[in-house]
Amino acid sequence: EEQHKRNIELSTELQDRNHTAASISRFINVMMNITVIGTAAWLVLNNELTAGALIASVLLMRRAVAPVERSITSWKTLQNAKAAFKNIDRRLNLAPEFSQQPPLPLPAGYLSVRKVSFGYSNRGTPTLQEVTLKVHPGEVIGLTGNTAAGKSTLGRLIVGLAKPDSxxxxxxxxxxxxWREEDIGPRIGYLPQSSELFAGTVExxxxxxxxxxEQEVVNAAQMSAVHEMILQFPQAYKTEIGEDxxxxxxxQRQRIALARAVYKNPKxxxxxxxxxxLDVExxxxxxxxxxxxxxxxxxxVFISHQEKVLRFADNVLRLRKGKVTMDLKFNTKKTAATEASPGTTSLATDAKKSAS
Known part of the structure; x- marks a missing residue:
């Protein structure tokens, strides 16, 4: 919390300095224009300078001042680059410490989020505030809420792409x-809101x-029901998909990204x-x-702003302005091999009804 406040204060101070520098630059520019034009006009009136020379003087003055103005406006970019360099340097210095850590046992899957708060330096209000949740293996938890409620940010924190402030x-x-990346990476599947693919083949x-x-690739494709679609490509799994x-x-990109997320059965x-x-299929x-x-x-962890698509989740957390406002327990304990009573349906059947 203190670090977050400090970041906000530094960001505000930097913005104030940029505004001050820009104001001084504009003032100097105006005064130089007035001085040059006034002096040149006085000389013209005294027949010591021609009108053409006056125009030339103004143009030359503006060209001379332009590099100074650009350097001032580039100050913010320079400061951001300096801060980024320090951040990279700090992380590189931590690398030997991480590499010396003994390998941890592979995770079984129990997830615990406790009073997590997180904020971006360019925002005054924290994106997440004391969010708590627990999920056991074999459970589906849904996160829902309006735009900018903090759902995607919480997802990034869960997979380790960002670190909570508290x-x-x-x-x-x-x-x-x-966790070391080489240990935890294969055990986590992540499908971000904006799925990006890379130049290369499908596999x-x-x-x-x-x-x-190859076998795991096919298994992931079959699990996500994209295998038949891939076989229709010119070279099947060897097909180049182009940049992005x-x-x-x-x-198609979304379904291949889903297969990537479930590659090697993440926990x-x-x-x-x-x-x-996605279409109905x-x-x-x-x-x-x-x-x-x-x-x-x-x-x-299933994130969606539409609550109706989360009805197969065991629990649903509704976020609003970074806080959990409601914990809905649907108690829909369903598995692939459902021990069905007459009214029980599978998740796929639920999805089909919802899509229709």
Missing amino acids: GYVRLDGIDVSR ENIARMGEVD GSFLSAG LLVLDEPDAN GKIALASTIEIMKSRGAII
């Missing part, structure tokens, strides 16, 4: 920041641009608006994937 995010009782993207395990997946439609799966750009495939992952004991 509180903690733990997997199996260990802070996610303590390389599903394998997260690492060493391709430009050769694919938005729906923690975070899906941020995963049904965006894609939404059914998404629900089926969640059902399979749940039956395998994975923790699934």
